[in-house]
Amino acid sequence: MPEGHSVHRIARQFARHFVGRTVAVSSPQGRFADGAALLDGRTMTDAKAVGKQMFLDFEDGLWLRVHLGIYGAWDFAGSLELGFDPTTASAGGRMGQTNQQGTVVGAHEDSLASIGAPRRTRLRMAEQEKVVDALESWPPEPIGQVRVRLLTEDAVADLRGPTACEVLDDAGVRAVLDRLGPDPQLDDGPEAKAKFVERLRRSGKAVGLQLMDQAVVAGIGNVYRAEILFRARMNPHLPAKQVTLEQARDLWADWARLLEIGVTTGQMMTMDDLADDAYRAALANRADRHWVYKREGLPCRVCRTHIVLEEMGNRKLYWCPRCQA
């Protein structure tokens, strides 16, 4: 499932292709029929992400709140000429290559670029983004269990499998936001940093649990947790109140950096400090993208000690018992 970076990228797609437009809202699956009727025919006025939550603002103070949970996803389809292209903004000049269909794909398996591609395209935005169909009728038939379809004249977004999908008023949105910690994509200034540092360190719980608590910091998930802790050479079991001020500030800065890379590239690249050729190889090969995540039993990339897998907070935790002693 997407961590914070994916949700920001999805919100960006809505901002680009839906905000300012009248939207036909439906629930092909039927489970969101009432909510769809409330929103149908209104203009979308804003789209924003906070951590893993997304909020789409419609006329008259109505919001659609979506959380993808563990297997939710948005499928976008529309005209490529409108710029459905999550990789054009990617950094480092890592351009795409043309595949056998003439569709342009990125330097890795799950991205899309727009050069010379067919007129219509579709892409999935969850943990992966990729071409599903090159050409099809318009609008396309919903595939599978589509909870919500948002349709404009030239773009469509289908939502399936979300944990949360509901219509809220301003107060409802505020109530959700009040439960969330800071998100460095929204504010990476001193105030947000101080809030993170204070909330992280006020608990005696393990720092590995605190980083996953969305009230401490919004947007970190299981991959980024493991990687951030390794990058800090910090033991996941360290009680959060024993994390020094400087360490806590560094954790925040590193998360802000990794999140920015994720939002820009669409990749959970957590080994950004590699040389350029090694970086390219890491991007190309999913298994080589992380320091510890999903590397249990494999030698640590730094000290060759076997990476450990254990449960923490009902999730798999990966770490190096030597580097993170």
Next chain:
DNA sequence: CATCGATGTTGAG
């Protein structure tokens, strides 16, 4: 083809 597991949260007990 069947089964498993996942980048997550909620709410029952």
Next chain:
DNA sequence: TCAACCTCGATGG
């Protein structure tokens, strides 16, 4: 604390 949610790629037979 743990099952439910309800999707789909990866894995195994």
